[in-house]
Amino acid sequence: MxxxxxxxxxxxxxxxPMNELTTILKAWDFLSENQLQTVNFRxxxxxxxxxxxxxxxxxxxxISDAAQLDIIYMQFHQHQKVWDVFQMIKGPGxxxxxxxxxxxxxxxxxxxxxxxxxxxxxxxxxxxxxxxxRIAWGTQYTKPNQYKPTYVVYYSQTPYAFTSSSMLRRxxxxxxxxxxxxxxxxxxxxxxxxxxYLDSLKAIVFKQYNQTxxxxxxxxxxxxRSLGLDINMDSRIIHENIVEKERVQRITQETFGDYxxxxxxxxxxxxxxxxxxxxxxxxxxxxxxxxxxxxxxSSPHLLEALKSLAPAGIADAPLSPLLTCIPNxxxxxFKIRDK
Amino acid sequence: MxxxxxxxxxxxxKGGVLAHLERLETQVSRSHKQSEEQQSxxxxxxxxxxxxxxLRRLRDELRAAVRHRRASVKACIANVEPNQTVEINExxxxxxxxxxxxxxxxxxxxxxxxxxPVFIPLEEIAAKYLQTNIQxxxxxxxxxxxxxxxxxxxADRLQSDFAALLTGPLQRNPLCNLLxxxxxxxxxxxxxxxxxxxxxxxxxxxxxxxxxxTCQGVEVLSTSWEEQRASHETLFCTKPLHQVFASFTRKGExxxxxxxx
Numbered sequence: 001m002x003x004x005x006x007x008x009x010x011x012x013x014x015x016x017p018m019n020e021l022t023t024i025l026k027a028w029d030f031l032s033e034n035q036l037q038t039v040n041f042r043x044x045x046x047x048x049x050x051x052x053x054x055x056x057x058x059x060x061x062x063i064s065d066a067a068q069l070d071i072i073y074m075q076f077h078q079h080q081k082v083w084d085v086f087q088m089i090k091g092p093g094x095x096x097x098x099x100x101x102x103x104x105x106x107x108x109x110x111x112x113x114x115x116x117x118x119x120x121x122x123x124x125x126x127x128x129x130x131x132x133x134r135i136a137w138g139t140q141y142t143k144p145n146q147y148k149p150t151y152v153v154y155y156s157q158t159p160y161a162f163t164s165s166s167m168l169r170r171x172x173x174x175x176x177x178x179x180x181x182x183x184x185x186x187x188x189x190x191x192x193x194x195x196x197y198l199d200s201l202k203a204i205v206f207k208q209y210n211q212t213x214x215x216x217x218x219x220x221x222x223x224x225r226s227l228g229l230d231i232n233m234d235s236r237i238i239h240e241n242i243v244e245k246e247r248v249q250r251i252t253q254e255t256f257g258d259y260x261x262x263x264x265x266x267x268x269x270x271x272x273x274x275x276x277x278x279x280x281x282x283x284x285x286x287x288x289x290x291x292x293x294x295x296x297x298s299s300p301h302l303l304e305a306l307k308s309l310a311p312a313g314i315a316d317a318p319l320s321p322l323l324t325c326i327p328n329x330x331x332x333x334f335k336i337r338d339k
Numbered sequence: 340m341x342x343x344x345x346x347x348x349x350x351x352x353k354g355g356v357l358a359h360l361e362r363l364e365t366q367v368s369r370s371h372k373q374s375e376e377q378q379s380x381x382x383x384x385x386x387x388x389x390x391x392x393x394l395r396r397l398r399d400e401l402r403a404a405v406r407h408r409r410a411s412v413k414a415c416i417a418n419v420e421p422n423q424t425v426e427i428n429e430x431x432x433x434x435x436x437x438x439x440x441x442x443x444x445x446x447x448x449x450x451x452x453x454x455x456p457v458f459i460p461l462e463e464i465a466a467k468y469l470q471t472n473i474q475x476x477x478x479x480x481x482x483x484x485x486x487x488x489x490x491x492x493x494a495d496r497l498q499s500d501f502a503a504l505l506t507g508p509l510q511r512n513p514l515c516n517l518l519x520x521x522x523x524x525x526x527x528x529x530x531x532x533x534x535x536x537x538x539x540x541x542x543x544x545x546x547x548x549x550x551x552x553t554c555q556g557v558e559v560l561s562t563s564w565e566e567q568r569a570s571h572e573t574l575f576c577t578k579p580l581h582q583v584f585a586s587f588t589r590k591g592e593x594x595x596x597x598x599x600x
Binding site: 096097098101102129155156157158160206207208210211 | 452453454457458510512513514516517519538539540541542
């Protein structure tokens, strides 16, 4: 087994937390049951790793086996990367999509190999009709860099692919081309949507986040829903602003729904607008050039935070549509210009 | 009263007095019965009498109601009565509701919520029909969904029920409109496996539009194999997948039986 492959497998296994090690090794399915049973997983991690490398050598692990292990690790640790979303567009009058996975893989690999000569392409299919693709980029003259791969998750027979934001930006056009041609599309466009949470991106893009459907009998009157007020509270206590509270609750519920929001960490607004002021003769108001600024909202769970703004009394309801349109418009990067 | 006959023995002398007492007793009971019957007849008469009174009262009430109705109808034709304004209000409310519903359906319709799988071309169907003919939209969507469901069912059944005849995994895609598999009629036997490739270009259909069956590993087929290959192609084109395989297993069983005998 090549020194570089051994080193790569070693570094990959070292990244895996001990409590996940057996699960990931089983999913990898490269080392046999018998081999795994010979390993004492209670040793110090370095010793376990050394033993595992030795077993991999016995089985002559190749770079593609190592790449599979890397994909599995990434599937378990999706949140370590920030994912972009690409949308592909079919040409006019194109035939029905008869997606053939074998053809797709061959075509995709060929396009990259023809352009770059040195590239490692690996595929791993999942049960939800998605295929994970790992690309380690090289050039005509240098071997592929296994430590800075790009990952792509493509949902076949849909126009959407999710890619890990790569450091090596120069390869993005080629990647786009390979995806488009192999999946028999015409054009590829990057959406203004980005997040660490692949599941949430998928939910937003496939419009699957609002899946609780109200049936005819489920409309409960507002008073019965907990408004953060204890229903069993003393009846001598009256909330003076109960009407306003109910109005806010109603508007929040209409805007955000009753379902859990998809998880995003930020929303970014790039403004290029002229200054608007009520005061005449203000220096800023006389500027011809638009002002440029960037506003970024961050949160561990941005949409839930926005949902709780009005009920918490921090903002007025209804919130600005620029904030509430995020899942609907499938964007969290906005450019706002004067019309 | 008869004197006891001295010629009769003791029992019979008792019989005389006793018989008389018996006769008296029956007389009394008969008269009791008669009076009871009379009483019950009287009671029945009484009950019937009250019933008659009730029915008469009811008849009188109904007659009065009919008269009143006729009078009010006559008045209605002539004037506007208070009863009618209530009816008018109800009708207005209904008409208003109808207008509301019509208004909702006339606004540019958009899909608010759906749980249709992402590979069903919902946007295409909506672009074609949603604004112009909602019935057609729903019908078309129904066609796509039913056809997808049917194709998926066939593929699932092939994988689960007929795995023994497959010599490799079934290749399929999310829409189940391209299926590729290899199979043998006699699993374990010496024959070459067949390769089948089914394309469903019509997404509203559950039968394939293109079928290719080839024999793996053989350049030129003997006539019998060629016939079989061609017949399989026709079968896959005309019958659902799992039914074709069911007929394969039945043929296989028939062959087994012939070997036994």
